[in-house]
Amino acid sequence: MTGLIDCNNFFVSCERVFNPRLRNIPVVVLSNNDGCVVALSNEAKALGLKRSDPYFRIKDICAHNGVAVLSGNHRLYGDISSRVMATIAEIAGETEPYSIDESFVHFDPAFTCADAEKAGREMVRRVRRNVGIPTSLGISCNRTLAKAAARFAKRYPAYRSVCIIDNEERRRRALELTALADVWGIGRRLRRRLANYGLVRAIDFADWPERNAEAVLNITALHTWRELNGIDCVSPKQLDMPKKSMCTSRTFAKNITELSQLSDAVSIFATIISRKLREQHLATEGINVFLHTNSHRPDLPQYCNSAYAPLGEPASDTMAIARAAQKALDTVFRPGFAYKRAGIFISETIPAKAVQPSLFIPQADRIRRQRLMETVDRINASSLTHDRVHIASYTALEGLVNCNMRSPQYTARLDDIITVHNGH
């Protein structure tokens, strides 16, 4: 039996753990740069607000209805997420974290449905009590059906946060009540394509004859079809697998026209992405820098492009990556455009251990650089709030990106730890 445990309105719930004033009122959390809504409380959903609504368009509704609006505090969410995952792991036989707020859990094969339900309820109770986060749990014979079950657990209070699809009758009933678009693995395009065949509910799709499914679907969608029919065939996400690609990018608060400003931004991206590489013991042969004008403004001239710059030899140190990034930026930059978004991406990572050293770079240099980065990382890790050491071209993200409504770093900054007053 497989379960999927999902944190309800995760970012909002994290904020509520430390700020009880946010309970029982509408709350939304915004994306980076305070661009659009990424998480909502049930009260905010009831006002008709939706995930991905641009903030500027719902600002008035928020003001009139007393909606608490917050910038994303992703460090906090990451911290809470690891607490949730650790608590789940205390009970589940095997866990398979799937995203920041979800994890698959695999119950002991010897478990009956009743055993699984009991363990599941304890999991939900403990995460709520020990971490403060409400969750929903779906249990079934594979991941896709567990996901569907979790939707019911979340939507219908009668389930008391745990829903099990454990027999044919329940499977059919659940799929009759589930829109095809709400099935895990069915996106916008596929939904539209399948609608042309008259398939609207999940059950219509699951009941489609196998020969149709095989003729029309690609392998991923075929897996979804099979799972809806009770066959377990989605493979587990490999844990601890090094990332194959990486990206660090931001949308800017204002349009940027000057190369020098982009150059500042690129230095920051280089710092962040090279640290990500080192954290995962990876290196790369080269990086891409990309630029975008504002695609929401068709009245302005548009430009979007990327350029690659090799590092000479695979590396992960900030200086080498920042240098390559500036080179790539010079290649890709065109004057006369208003840039709204930029970033660095790495399409292929290499395990740091497997790096083939270049013949033309003295080994001593390589070792010196490596030691320098280890030292920088160590010094910076000793500060919870900001980097004490960085490359000279590094400025700061402030000013480039909006995040004016961010909650305190409750779990990461001594000054922000909450004080509990005794009496009044």
Add this chain to the structure above:
DNA sequence: TCTGGGGTCCTAGGACCC
């Protein structure tokens, strides 16, 4: 005025080989 960010996997088609 103001519209996120970070991933994975699959597939079609091009380039190249014999």
Add this chain to the structure above:
DNA sequence: TCTGGGGTCCTAGGACCC
């Protein structure tokens, strides 16, 4: 007029996820 057959590898882009 008529213009092989089969294979591999790479890449860009599509589609999906949260």
